[in-house]
Amino acid sequence: MSLFIYNSLGRTKEKFEPLHPGIVTMYVCGPTVYGHAHLGHAKSYVSFDVVVRWLRHSGYRVKHVQNITDVGHLTDDADEGEDKISKQARLEKTDPMEISQFYTRSFYEDMDRLEVQRPNIAPNAAGHIPEQIDLIEQLIKTGHAYAVNGNVYFSVESFPEYGKLSGRTDQEALQSGARVEVRSEKRHLSDFALWKKAEEGHLMKWSSPWSIGYPGWHLECSAMSMKYLGETIDIHGGGMENKFPHHDCEIAQSESVTGKPYVRFWMHNNMVTVNGIKMGKSLKNFVNLKDLFNIFDPIVIRFFILQSHYRSQLDFSDGAIRASQSGLEKLQETYKRLVTAPTYSGHLPYEELTKVKLTLQTLEFDKKIKEALNDDFNTPIAISVIFEFIKNVNSVLDEHGKLQEQTAYSAITFLETYAGEVLGILKSREGLMATEGRYGGKIIDEVMNVLLDLRAEARKNKDFALSDKIRDQLLEAGIEIKDTKEGASWSKKSAT
RNA sequence: GGCGAAGUGGCCGAGUGGUUAGGCAGAGGUCUGCAAAACCUUGUACAGCGGUUCGAGUCCGCUCUUCGCCUCCA
Numbered sequence: 001m002s003l004f005i006y007n008s009l010g011r012t013k014e015k016f017e018p019l020h021p022g023i024v025t026m027y028v029c030g031p032t033v034y035g036h037a038h039l040g041h042a043k044s045y046v047s048f049d050v051v052v053r054w055l056r057h058s059g060y061r062v063k064h065v066q067n068i069t070d071v072g073h074l075t076d077d078a079d080e081g082e083d084k085i086s087k088q089a090r091l092e093k094t095d096p097m098e099i100s101q102f103y104t105r106s107f108y109e110d111m112d113r114l115e116v117q118r119p120n121i122a123p124n125a126a127g128h129i130p131e132q133i134d135l136i137e138q139l140i141k142t143g144h145a146y147a148v149n150g151n152v153y154f155s156v157e158s159f160p161e162y163g164k165l166s167g168r169t170d171q172e173a174l175q176s177g178a179r180v181e182v183r184s185e186k187r188h189l190s191d192f193a194l195w196k197k198a199e200e201g202h203l204m205k206w207s208s209p210w211s212i213g214y215p216g217w218h219l220e221c222s223a224m225s226m227k228y229l230g231e232t233i234d235i236h237g238g239g240m241e242n243k244f245p246h247h248d249c250e251i252a253q254s255e256s257v258t259g260k261p262y263v264r265f266w267m268h269n270n271m272v273t274v275n276g277i278k279m280g281k282s283l284k285n286f287v288n289l290k291d292l293f294n295i296f297d298p299i300v301i302r303f304f305i306l307q308s309h310y311r312s313q314l315d316f317s318d319g320a321i322r323a324s325q326s327g328l329e330k331l332q333e334t335y336k337r338l339v340t341a342p343t344y345s346g347h348l349p350y351e352e353l354t355k356v357k358l359t360l361q362t363l364e365f366d367k368k369i370k371e372a373l374n375d376d377f378n379t380p381i382a383i384s385v386i387f388e389f390i391k392n393v394n395s396v397l398d399e400h401g402k403l404q405e406q407t408a409y410s411a412i413t414f415l416e417t418y419a420g421e422v423l424g425i426l427k428s429r430e431g432l433m434a435t436e437g438r439y440g441g442k443i444i445d446e447v448m449n450v451l452l453d454l455r456a457e458a459r460k461n462k463d464f465a466l467s468d469k470i471r472d473q474l475l476e477a478g479i480e481i482k483d484t485k486e487g488a489s490w491s492k493k494s495a496t
Numbered sequence: 497g498g499c500g501a502a503g504u505g506g507c508c509g510a511g512u513g514g515u516u517a518g519g520c521a522g523a524g525g526u527c528u529g530c531a532a533a534a535c536c537u538u539g540u541a542c543a544g545c546g547g548u549u550c551g552a553g554u555c556c557g558c559u560c561u562u563c564g565c566c567u568c569c570a
Contacts (some may be wrong), residue, residue: 008546012502031570044570084568117531145527167499168566190515215566239570244499271503308509308518313502320508322521330519333533380510384518398527398535464529471531482533489533 003058003374005138005235006311008243008266009165013376017441018234019264024060025229026052027263029238029246030122032069033103035086037110039287039301040272040279046302047269047310047377048237049116053422056371065228065242066119067221070100070108071214073205090127096203102128110289113298113422121228125220129403132215132223132443135186135257136208144256148185149210150197165266165281166214192249194219214442218249223261226254240270267285269310275317287316289461290320296321303328303425306379327387332427333482333491334390339429341486343404362414364388369418379423383401388417452481452488 006012018024023068028048044080054063054322070085089096108118125132134153139145144158156162163169198204198213205212206353225233231254238247247266271278274285291455292301294404304324307312354408365385372381403411420426451470474490 029570038570040570042570047570128516163499166565240500241565241569244566269570271565276562280569304508311501312509315508317508319520323508326521327519330533337534378510380519381517384510387518394534395536395570447507459529460527468530476533480532483525483528483531 001337001370003055003196003314004376005265005267006376007264008268014265016234016265018060019232022061024055024062024235025233026064026235026237027053027225027233028066028119028236029242030069030119031066031232032108033085033100035103037107037289038279039274039289039292041107042110042114042240042289042301043305043310043314044237044269045111045116045271046114046269046305048267049114049269050115050306050310050379050423051235051237051377053424057417059424063118063121063229065123065225067232068100068104068124069120069220070124071220071375076295077107079482083202083204088101092267097126100124102175106290110293110298113390114289114302115299123224123228125224126204127219128224128227129208129215132219132228133195133208134214134222134324135219135223135226136254138257139194139253143258144253145194146187147195147210150195150213150422151193152195152210152216153186153191154249154251154253154256156188156192159256160491162190162252163244163248163249165248168244170249171364175201192216192218193243194253194354206278218246219253219351221246222250222254225250225262227260227477231258231260231262235265235267238268241275243268245352253483258313267310270313273313273315273373276315279316281419296325299425299427300325300328304381306423306425309376309378311376328425331386331390331419331425335412335419335426336489336491337397337484337486338403338415340392340489341408344402345405347404362389362410365414373422382418382423383425387414389414398485408420409459448479448490452490455481456488 003016005013007014012496027447028045031037035202051333052062052064073082077486085096092099105121106122110225136145139154140147140152143155145152145154193212193216195210195215203321205214208447222481225236236247236250251262267385272287273279274287277283277285279285279287289298289301305314307324307327363390365388369382372378375381389411396407414427420428451474455467455470458464458470474481478488478492480492481488
């Protein structure tokens with residue numbers, strides 16, 4: 001069974017084979033660190049995290065590079081020429097470096113909580129100025145770039161394929177709607193900056209052969225991708241909004257220098273809307289992850305994201321997340337039930353054996369879920385397979401109250417592999433058994449066992465007043481009791 | 497204006513030429529001392545209008561609507 005990936009370059013699903021057998025080189029556009037991460041970051045990085053996890057699960061060594069953009073892109077508002085990080089630094093009356101460090105840490109905090117595995121290499125743009133200057137020099141030398149007044153521009157006309165990713169290939173047509181050209185030092189309106197001379201008061205600047213200034217917006221990805229992964233990489237991921245101009249510019253810069261394909265597979269994830277509307281700074285509807293995590297468990301957000309396909313727009317709403325939360329709880333509960341279910345060795349009576357074997361036949365589920373993930377990382381389908389599976393697990397446990405050892409083992413393995421290792425939506429066994437954290441989960445477990453024993457005894461003596469009192473009071477304390485065939489169990493009720 | 501995506505049952509959200517997506521919510525039932533949970537049953541949805549086809553949410557055309565990008569943005 002082969003993996004097929006939708007390649008934005010060509011807009012079709014293509015069979016994926018890495019350039020070098022066994023090793024996948026992958027670059028994902030990272031965040032600009034001038035503010036806390038929001039829901040859009042979550043969607044992007046959770047999606048690509050599953051890509052990495054699935055490739056690794058499939059046996060590849062994945063070399064995953066994700067940049068940190070700490071050289072701010074230019075802002076478009078009144079503070080002309082000032083970049084985002086400089087601006088934020090001025091607002092916060094501090095050093096740009098401090099800003100980018102602060103938000104870099106904040107970013108990883110949030111990603112960690114979302115169970116996003118960290119990249120192998122996380123290079124930052126400010127730390128790779130020489131590499132970027134070097135790339136510009138090569139572009140000038142080969143006639144693809146020119147310097148004017150301390151600025152350097154890439155000459156779009158020198159790269160006939162410019163725009164091939166986004167489909168914006170006809171540069172003349174693109175210009176036709178534009179206003180009569182303001183006298184520009186650029187040779188062509190579509191030419192883009194590789195190096196900008198720093199204006200008065202610009203905080204982040206470096207010396208270069210052309211001026212004291214800073215690199216253009218698109219350069220860092222090309223420079224760092226080629227430095228750490230080579231001239232041609234297997235996968236480059238990013239948000240759809242970056243197709244043009246960012247990714248098209250990357251292609252132009254890189255391929256002009258190397259003469260080789262820059263990226264074999266371009267993957268673009270789609271955007272988040274909030275209650276049906278684009279999430280945008282101007283609309284003031286950015287959903288900050290730190291705020292969101294106060295309301296919902298980060299793993300619920302992760303699950304919510306993976307319930308839709310990475311190439312689809314995802315609409316965020318309170319109701320939708322709540323629905324996901326209920327669904328995920330069911331999955332977690334079933335896993336817990338499975339892990340704690342009594343098992344027995346030996347054989348089942350014939351009719352039970354056939355039933356259990358048929359219903360918990362994991363091979364079939366294994367095949368289905370592999371097919372889904374190999375089909376352009378179709379996580380919604382993968383999740384639906386997991387739900388079918390847990391329904392069968394519950395069904396068998398409802399009927400028998402116990403599982404044959406081998407069945408239990410393969411069922412647990414199935415969940416831990418796909419829901420856990422690949423999708424990252426399963427809480428660890430320890431996390432399920434105890435209340436999280438440092439407050440002595442183990443002790444609480446033991447106290448709960450005492451309470452549950454007492455209640456079981458009360459029920460046995462038909463002292464329902466007492467047993468209900470225990471149940472009701474625990475519920476008030478946020479602990480829910482469930483009576484199943486395998487005995488009573490408890491779980492923390494979700495906050496909402 | 498240019499480039500692109502999409503309109504699916506109460507909600508979210510897959511799929512795609514003929515067979516159940518899945519989750520949440522709802523209804524009925526089983527189980528239970530009661531409840532919760534779980535399980536079983538239940539929903540004949542694919543924007544509208546034409547066309548292709550033995551057969552279309554699924555392909556084609558038109559219409560309507562929504563959304564994204566073209567300016568920093570995941």
